[in-house]
Amino acid sequence: MLKEKLNRCALLRLCLLLSAVCLCLHLYVELMGFGWRGWKRGTPVPLSPKRPPRDRRGPTATRPASNAAKRTVSYVLVPKRDPGVAKATGASIDPVPTSTRLHRQVPRWRIELEPWASDRHSLEDEAQRFLNYITTPQVICEDPDPRVKLLQEIHEGTQNPWLLCLDGRYSLARRVYSKHCRVYSLGLGLEEKHLERLLAHAGCEVHCFDPSIREAHLQDADMWLHRLSVDWRDPNPAIPLKRQHSSTKKLATILNDFGHREVDVLKVDMESAEWKILENLILEGVLRSVGLLLLEVHLHWAGFEVGGDEPSVVRYWFSLLRELEHAQFLLYHSARDPTKPRLFLHRNLFNASSTYTLGWVNTQWPPR
Template identity: 30%
Template structure:
């Protein structure tokens, strides 16, 4: 479904954007019961409530990228009764318990454990799960809205098998985005991450487009509009 890395290395940026657009908009599996949790605008995510993917207590959800908006996390608690662990180093909020089922930590998600020049603590998913005592606890939903750093984080998750026991991923993808906490990842290195997710068993069941990022693939040749900022939701097929 995606060309080899060698083939993509020869493609122009516009061709890569078109390839990304075509891939991201093809649903790969059917979920009959899709639930929107959180705002219909920014911050909400689509979750599959089909069996066997529907979260049931005592379910666990990791939510990366809050932006002082806990609507998604509260909706998860109300809909499924899960325990939700929220993470964001950028909102000037100290780690604390928010409610009976919601905990907040001022950590960011990345490909390594380090501290940024802005004093943000960045940790890998494996390190976070170990610190919280969750290495043996399956994660029902992994939500990511981390402004481009998904491209740095996911390969490390796959390499350490941190995604093996995760049922669903709901994330915002930022094609060509530089990333806030880590180094820039060019488009020809972002697309293989989508292939790695597919090879790890994850299939896209829902996608949405952020029209703020609308652009033309090529002003001179192709007038087709695409978006470089998209929401995708995936389930791990059994």
């Protein structure tokens, strides 16, 4: 009996001890939880208005002038300059104008499609509207600036489909004369670079982007050659660089890397990739940094990653070109290539060529 009584006492003491431990643990957890929630809800101590917060970007970083500027996200405002590229190419870096810092760019995610050409939504109606649009200049460049008249005569004497607009009403002629002009040429091969060499000889800073060259950056006469392919998207970071056939970047990324904010002449000859590249330039607001756009369009098929039925494809093409007009670009030049097949989406429609070279001038260039 005594032994049984002792066992009961020991068991009772053990139960009391465990109860006390559980109670202590419960109180500890409650107190810690309250302290954590209170810390999470707590507001930071406001900074003194007399001492603005220190900019962690360093003493040389450009500080925004207002709250609106702090919220701005744009390749124009926050250049991500690549020191290696700048050193290798000797490219001049543009300063950031104050008016540009204060401008807020609204991001866009898609192109607003224009209304259908007719209620029938037919390929013939869409094609006729599109072809009429690209073959009807909206402005005539017929009064060249006297200071660059010789350049104009040499340029026109070559019978080159890539025609410049050196009209005195626009600023390209003045910038060429002052040798303060920049040219970007996107395409493959160096065979058709007469325009680039002409502008380089006139004193312009010319950059040609060609993924087929061997070196990352080369200087050929007065031009810079870069082993880069301009795309409508940046490369997938999940794919190792060694597995990528060539270095591809968006034009906005290249502008950031080079520290450039203004391109006087942008020549695009991308063999059916021009539609998606043009869409990217529109959506990212790059076009307002371009003075003259020379574009070769290919109409024998829809183009890379352009989907939909045939009428929808032509409507998409037309909507892209209308976006240029909304961005203050006017068509001044249109030339069909007589050596190419007469195909429009694999058909012979309205005797149209499969290739046209278009020239657009930015009537608000340079940006203020």
